[in-house]
Amino acid sequence: MSSYKVNKTYQEINAKIRAGKAVVVTAEEIIGIVRENGPAEAAREVDVVTTGTFAPMCSSGAFLNFxxxxxxxxxxxxxxxxxxxxxxxxxxxxxxxxxxxxxxxxxxxxxxxxxxxxxxxxxxxxxxxxxxxxxxxxxxxxxxxxxxxxxxxxxxxxRNAILCNPRNGYQNYNCAINMTNKTVYTYMGTLRPKAGNANYCSAGQLSPLLNDPYYKTIGLGTRIFLGGGVGYVTWPGTQHSPAVPRTDSGVPVTPAGTLCVMGDMKQMSADWIRGVSIQGYGCSLAVGLGVPIPLLNEEISQYTAISDAEILTQVIDYGYEYGNNISKSYGQVSYAELRSGEITIEGRTVPTAPLSSIVKAREIAETLKEWIRKGDFLLGEPQFTLPTE
Incomplete structure (x- = not known):
């Protein structure tokens, strides 16, 4: 028998969505609700938390038939x-x-x-x-x-246009710096010498897999916002690597889980699928992705209350033989520090910049929230959740 004070099912939540009675909030809004009322009461009050991210996701593409x-x-x-x-x-x-x-x-x-x-x-x-x-x-x-x-x-x-992205929505990622004497050009952007700048790429407290760190609700069949239309999680993404160091709240401090996702391109929009050119690296694709997280119990509620101040990532020197799979770490920073516009590395102030868009991530979470509230988007119960080992 479950020890949780709150236990909901996908069927119960979907019935509320159909009836227009579901309570839906974004991953930023749930933080205050849990802090004020506690995770159990938040799980009683709220049915779904929506997340969002918009960033370059290189492992992407489409099956086309003309x-x-x-x-x-x-x-x-x-x-x-x-x-x-x-x-x-x-x-x-x-x-x-x-x-x-x-x-x-x-x-x-x-x-x-x-x-x-x-x-x-x-x-x-x-x-x-x-x-x-x-x-x-x-x-x-x-x-x-x-x-x-x-x-x-x-x-x-x-006849068919199927967006099929083998690796999207990375669960956390490095903050990149360059401690060498020359500029380096990487998939994390241009990095100036001697830690002249620091680049990062995550929606932090809005990011899908950071709000469900142990994949309690995400797996095969999870229905998602993808490129402005409806898509699905179809498998663990390539390089899915959940067995990494984590904080006490379950957040990985290094790159961890990933998603393989698919959807009908004919439902999508160029607002949410954008070609990207990264100097010295090449071409990529910025993808808009949003995952709804059902608050089945207070454990999941607590996970979704994670804030940027509690999410840590490692600072990695991308100039230190990174191409030879050798990299040097300069400690950890929080996303609150990164979003402040500067961090401190070895006593020096270093300006930070995101490759992801927090503005568009918020818009995705809000859009998904409205779809669910209007009854236009039901939750997809996964056939199995992503592996944790």
Whole structure:
């Protein structure tokens, strides 16, 4: 028998959502509610807490199918706006990765990582209603005799467009600095010499997996906000690594859990799926992601009350042989310190800057909150939750 004072089910919460009676708050709003009333009373009062994050998530892309030609074709190589897509699937299916650079990008002629257009930008263009150039070649078979295809297409022309992101929503991440004597260019942005700046990338107290640190409610089938539409958690993300050091409240202090997510691109918006160019690194995709967390009991309620002051991350020197998988730590800082605009490293004041947008994270949490309150979004009970080991 459960020792919790409050025990709710997904079915009970969904019934309240259908009836328009569910109490929904954001991950920032729940902090004060738990502090004032305690986790048990908060779990009685509140049904769902909404989270949000908007940041570059490199392990992203989409399965695309733009329909057959006459005569038919089995594509061997595919380019969309001259960005190569992977065609080793069937007939006219392909997968376009967010970090794949355009082959005729003028910056492609300078040192590696200098690109200003890639797969992420193609996905944004499609969502913005733009037409793109689709080109494919094939070796020709009896049942698929065509050897070439070229046409202008839009998202509306696609038979299928499925955003499928193998690794999104990292549960915490490093704060990056550079202690060497020269500027370094990384996926965490440009880092000036001798800790001239510090970059971080997390929505902190709004971040989905930081509000459910042990994945009590998140797993296969969890319904989420994805790119402005409805998506699903479909598996643990690649590099899911929950067995890491954690604070007493369960928050990992190093990169930990990740999500594999999918959704119908035709429901999405270019407001929430944006191509990104990172100097010296290459192309990526900024993804808007929001996960609703049902307050099934007071344990989950307590987890969602985590604040930026209680969330710690490590400060890592990305100039110290980081490419050789060697890095040096300069201790820990809280997200409250990072969001203040400066931190102290070895007695020096270092300015901080986020790669993620707290403004858009809040907008995602608010949007998801309204969807649920209006009865437009029901919770998806996971078939299994993410692994904790």
């Amino acid at each position: 329909g057959q030609t006459t005569p038919t074709i089995k594509t061997a190589k595919v380019w969309i706006n001259n960005v190569p897509a992977y065609a080793g699937l069937a007939a006219v299916d392909c997968y376009l990765g967010a970090t794949e650079p355009c082959e005729d990008d003028p910056l492609n002629k300078v040192p590696p990582g200098e690109f200003n257009y890639g797969g992420g930008h193609v996905l944004e263009d499609l969502l913005a209603g733009k037409k793109v150039d689709l080109k494919a070649t094939a070796y020709g078979t009896t049942c698929y005799p065509s050897r070439k295809m070229e046409k202008r297409v839009s998202l509306a022309d696609a």
